[in-house]
Amino acid sequence: MTTTSSPPPVAPASGAVAARAIDARKVYxxxxxxxxxxxxxxxxxxxxxxxxxxxxxxxxKSTLMHCLAGLDELTSGSVWIEGTNLTELREKDLTKLRRDRVGFVFQAFNLIPTLSAEENITLPLALAGSEPDQAWFDEVVKTVGLGDRLTHRPSELSGGQQQRVAVARALASKPAIIFADEPTGNLDSRSSAEILGFMRRAVTEYGQTIVMVTHDPVAASYADRVLVLADGKLVHEMFEPTSDSVVDFMKTFGD
Amino acid sequence: MLRTTFRSLWSHKRRLVSTCIAIVLGVAFMAGTLVLTSTINKVFDDLFSNMNENTDAVIRGDVLFKDQHTGSQRARLPESLVAKVKAIDGVEAVAPTLSNDNLTLLDKKGDPMGGQGPPTFVASWTTDQDLNSYQVASGRAPTALGEAIIPKAIADTGPFKVGDTLILIAPKGREKLKLVGISRFGDADSAGGLISIGVTLEQAQALAGEPDRLDTIDVQATPGTSPEQLVARLDKANLEPKLDIVTGRAAAKETASEIKGAFAFFSTILLVFAMVALFVGMFIISNTFSILIAQRTRELALLRALGATRWQVFGSVLVEAGVVGLVSALLGFLTGVALAAAAFWGLRRGGIDLPSAGLSITPSTAFIAIAVGLVVTAAAAIMPAIRATRVPPIAALRNVAIDTSGSSVTRAVVGLVMLVLGGLAVIPAFGANPTSNSLPQVGAGLALMLGAVLVLGPVIARPLSVIVGAPLPLIKGVTGRLARENAMRSPRRTASTASALIIGVTLVGFITVFASSAQTSITSSVSGGFRGDYIIQPVNFNGGAGGVAPKVADNLRKIDGVDQVAAIRSTIGQVTLAQGRTATGFTAGIDPEAFQKVFKISMTEGRFSPLAANEVVVGRELARTKDVKVGDKVTVTAKGDKTATFTVVGIGDDLAILTLFGQQFVTSQAGFANLAPAPTDFLIGLTLDKGTSVEKIRPALKAELKPYPTMKLQDRDQFTGSLVAQIKALLNVIYALLAVSIVIALIGIANTLSLSINERTRELGLLRAMGMTRSQLRSTVRWEAVIVALMGTGLGVILGLGLSWILVKALVSQGISTFSVPLTGLIIEVVFGAGLGILASLRPAAKAAKLNVLQAIATE
Structure with missing residues (x-):
């Protein structure tokens, strides 16, 4: 695969498009x-x-994610979330879009220290002034296994538990797309496996769309599809990856 | 180490700006007061030394008594002394002087001149130009009865020109003088605005009703004789018993210091408010350094890990504070000088004709102002500096823990102990009939209680935030919830931010409630004590001016529809009580029969009426503090050297207006005649016949008072209204002075919020990424500020209420008996406090909203 003339990767014909970038350019x-x-x-x-x-x-890779999520602006080109062109939105509408249609999981510092786990999970909904769907909330909490930790503050939770709260928060508002930025970067392998497992289940069982930035081949192996970026360009694409296949590619790529 | 200190100082200089403003304001307030005071002092020193330039010695009568209102009262001299002085060897020239301070000059429109400003004197014009500090500028000096000369500034205000007739209101009626000349005082148009009317000595004596009497004899020495030699010779001549002879310079100094004394009181008050402002500033300085150090925990730990000692860390924080303090104190001093210049200019514009002397900036003023600024800053930084030394080196490797500590057991215990001690100290206020002797103790108790609340602040800040912020989550949802949680986050920070406001608001609340209580007490004592329909009193109580001859009361009595007329005459005097104790106070002369019909009085003991010429009634407060009993003999020496002895026949409980105007001794008009041969009534109350309307009789009363523009006629409502207005005017001045402290507290809230927002960059970024809009973020910051502000104002108002309640209790003996809460005033204060919070949050909130989300979430 060449880096210059690759055609735009096409999504499987069956599904709708959750997010899209068209000739996205960012110059610092x-x-x-x-x-x-x-x-x-x-x-x-x-x-x-x-x-x-x-x-x-x-x-x-992080810049691409930030632009797709409406956190950063492109120099040229466009990004879309479902049918909305983000490049045409004003700051206020971008904020609302993030609140209502995008979920986030960051590497660290994901939670507001003054709010309990439950309040953190419902934060985007509370900011929108809407009531959480109780059945869905219970389902999400059950999925990530936080039942007995809901009233705790972030400082009373382990790193793994904190990330579980973050994933639950991202799922709670049923966003069009969840962006996860190295969600397991600070976790031990057991906690990492748990978090990735939840994310996998959210996609498989609830049809959630997730885009995750990672440098960990094991984490990447949970995905349906892997995109590889280098020097601001898309250089490779893999479907149904295994950690070995990712490692193999990254090795050749590294040379 | 020092270099690290300066680097760190430079790197967060913007965060220190508001700290600097707090210090600058406090120091400027203080420096301004000091410079203004020393300038005014210098002006008066210059003024009086010029005035007596050629006077080598002054011969005066013996001091009868000293009084804070009117200065030293001296006996007058016989005019025959002049010839004897002239005959003494070494005397070149003599100038006999006499002045009257009980006249008022009317301007061209017929209104009294002077007002609340400098007093009016009708004084003998010294013919010997060497001994006269005034010179004739145009026209000529007075040479005959009925002629006068006035300073140019007064002539300009009048406006008068040579040839005009001056009309003066004297106790006996109108006096007319022909203006023959205009004078100047050195190079000034008047001596500090003094309305000094020059007449012949004979005329001055006629106006005083004391022919052949003098106030002083100014003496000039022959060339070769020193002032000291002259004084010695005059003393040796033994002209008359009880003479007080001093050099001209000493006399000038005395006069100047008496006037300076009045300003010293004024400057003490200003200094107290400056101290309050600085004290408030200390909380802000301490808070800023605490936060800066908490934010630099890692950096400090790294320094410690690299081998810096605790002392070096301590020193570096103190040096930093010192530099900030010094820079701010210098700026504050310069601002203060500018303020003083503006105030001096304002005084001159406001009609006080001071010579345009330059500002007097002494090295000691500069030193004190700068040193205080420096010390206050350093002292405020000591606690944060000690905390900085407690940062363990290992913290360099850990994640930063932010400013967590808050409530300690020690703090709670110290606060409670202070509260209990304060409570014990104010107990005497609740005893039956507390005397004024217990006031210092009660005052100390009040101060202790305020201190206790400040110490307990961090302990109670968290529960208080919960209470104050309780409605927020309901009203504002998650933004309100976040605001409340943020306010609870660091109780110590919240507490010290609120403390700055607590002090200002407590004082405002305290003064408001106290004034309202005083106002209610006065109004109720006046309306309860005054049964009459009209009251006549001087337009202003300046100097000895005001008052009318007894015949006015007689004429009023004859008006159809007037029932009772109660006239009060009064004189200041020295009183000798039993066992040689003395007191200085006012003695009033009244007709007890008529008085009781116009004013309602109550007695503790003995009788009020009838009063014989040798009988006196004493006020309760004086009777108690000086232990005066019925049957005691008291001797009163009045202004003008008249002495009379009285027997105490009663102790008054509430003597209505007599108590209100501080008349401690009350005798009959016949008794008063022994103290003052030519009495004047300073206040007249009257009742009307049944069926006579207040409005209908007004023209008749006005007509009778027409010759006395210095007196005003007020019906009942106007009278109580004018008393209330005086208190209100005083309150406004105090509010203006306290505003400085509140502005500093406001800066404190803004500063703490700004620093806290810096600290929470990461969290705010996350919130914004999660979809919090800018206006939601601003609202969170704003409500946090409102919680802190409400906590400060709320506690302040409660404290103010409590403390003033105790003070009112303690002041029952001073005639303040009703505790009255100005509810609307207090509500306004609380709303205003919340408003201040919003105002203070504007900049930090805008700063938080402008936060770049990407950078915020990337911040390590």
Whole structure:
């Protein structure tokens, strides 16, 4: 696969598109210090699919995710969440879009320290002023196994439990798409496996769309599809990856 | 180490700006007061030394008594002394002087001049130009009875020109003088705005009703004779018993210091408020350094891990505080000088004709102002500095723990002990009939209780935030919930932010409630004690001016429809009580029969009426503090050297208006005649016949008072209204002074919020990523500020209420008996406090809303 003339990856014909980037470009700095963080990325994320984005540091994978999630602005090109073109939205509408249609799981510092686990889970809904769907809330809490921890503050939870709360929060508002930025980066392998398992189940059982940035081949193996970025460009795509196949590719890629 | 300190100082200089403002304001307030005081002092020193430049010695009568209202009262001299002085060897020239302070000059429109400003003197014009500090500027000096000269500034205000007729209101009626000249005082148009009317000595004596009497004889020495030699010779001549002879310079100094004394009181009050402002500022400084150090825990730990000692860490924090303190104190001093210049200019514009001397900035003023700023800052930073030394080196490797401590057992115990001690100290306030002697103890108790609340702040901040913020989650949902949680997060930080506000609001609340109680007490004692329909009193109580001749009361009595007329005359005097104890106070002369019909009085003991010429009634407070009993003999020496002895026949409980105006001794008009041969009535109350309407009789009363524009006629409502207005005017001044402290507290809230937001960057970024809108974020910050502000104002109002209640209890003996809560005032105060919180949150909230989400979540 060449890096210059690859056709836009096409989503499986069966599903709708949850998010899409068209010729996304992001340039930092000017003149000599100019850096092309994204050098024209076009990609679709099918609804109900778990996608992992990989790539070395500085490849643009985080920038791509931030732009897709409405946290950062493109220099040119466009990004879409379902039918909405984010590049045309004002700051206020972007905020509402994040609140209502996007879920987040960050690597660390995911929770508001002054709120209990339950309040953290319902935070986006509370910010929107809407009532949580109790049945769905119970279901999510059960899925991530937090039942007896709901009234605890983040400082009283382990790192793994904190990430479970973060995943539950992302699921609670039934967003169009969840962006996870190295969600297991700070966890031991057992906790990591748990978190990734929950995310996998959310996709398989509830049809949730998830896009995860990671550099861990094991984490990537939970996904349906792996995208590899390098120097701001999409360089490879794998379906139904195993950790071995990812490791193998990353090895050749590293040379 | 020092370099690290300065680097760190420079790197967060913006965060220290508001701390600097707090110090600058406090120091400026203080420096301004000091510079203004020393400037005014210098002006008066210059003024009086110029005035007596050529006077080498001054011969005066013996001091009869000293009084805080009117200064030293001296016996007058016989005019025959002048010839004897002239005959003494070494005397070049003499100038006999006499002045009257009980006249009022009317301007062209017929209104009294002077008002609350400098007093009016009708004084003998010294013909010997060497001994006269005024010079004739145009026209000529007075040479005959009925002629006068006035300073240019007064002529300009009048406006008067040479040839005009001046009309003066004297106790006996109108006096007319022909203006023959305009004078100047050195290079000034008047001596500090003094309305000094020059007449011949004979005329001055006629106006005083004391022919052949003098106040002083100013003496000039022959060349070669020093002032000291002259004084010695005059003393040796033994002209008359009981003479007080001093050098001209000493006399000038005395006069200047008496006037300066009045300003010293004023400047003490200003300094107290400056201290309050600085004290409030200390909380903000301490808070800022606490937060900065908490945010630098890792950096400090790294320094410690690399080998910095505890002392070096302590020192570095203190040096940092010192630099901030020094810079701010310098700025504060300069601001203070500017303030003083503005105030001095304002005084001159406001009609006080002070010579345009430059500001007097002494090195000691500069030193005190800067040192205080420096010390206050350093002292406030000591606790944070000690906390900095407790950062263990291992913290460098751990995740940063932020400013957690808050309530300690020690703090709770110390606070409670202070509260109990304060409570014990105020107990005398609740005893039956507390005397004024217990006031210092009660005051200390009140201060202790306020201190206790400040100490307990961090302990009670968390539960209080829960209570104050309780409705928030219901009203504002999750943003309200977050605001409340944030306010509870660091109880110590919240407490010290609120403390700054507590102090200001407590004082405002305290003064408001106290004033309202005083107002209610006065109004009820006046309305309860005054049965009459009209009251006549001087437009202002300045100097000895005001008052009318007894014949006015007689004429009023003859008006158809007037029933009773109660006139009060009064004189200041020195009183000798039993066993040689003395007191200085006012003695009133009344007709007890008529008085009781116009005013309602109550007696503790003995009788009020009838009073013989040698009988006196004493007020309760004086009777108790000086242990005066019925049957005691008291001797009163009045202004003008008249002495009379009285027997105490009664102790008054509430003597209505006599108590209100501080008349401690009350005798009959016949008894008063022994103290003052030419009495004047300073207040007249009257009742009307049944069926006579208040409005209908007003023109008749006005007509009778027409010759006395210095007196005002008020019906009942106007009278109580004017008493209330005086209290209100005083309150406004106090509020303005306290506003400085409240502004500093406001800066404190804004500062703490800003620093807290810096600390929470990561969290705010997360909230924004989660979909919190900018306005929701602003609202969270705003409500947090409102909680802190409400906590400060709420506690302040409660404290103010409690403390003033205790004080009112303690002051029953001073005539303040009703505790009255100005509910609307207090509600306004609380709403205002919340409003201040919103105002303080504006900048931090805007800053939080502008946060770049991506950078925030990337911040390590």
């Amino acid at each position: 700095g000017e003149g000599d210090t100019e850096v092309n963080a994204l050098a024209g990325v076009t990609v679709d994320f099918a609804a109900g699919q778990f996608t992992a984005i990989m790539g070395p540091s500085g490849s643009g």
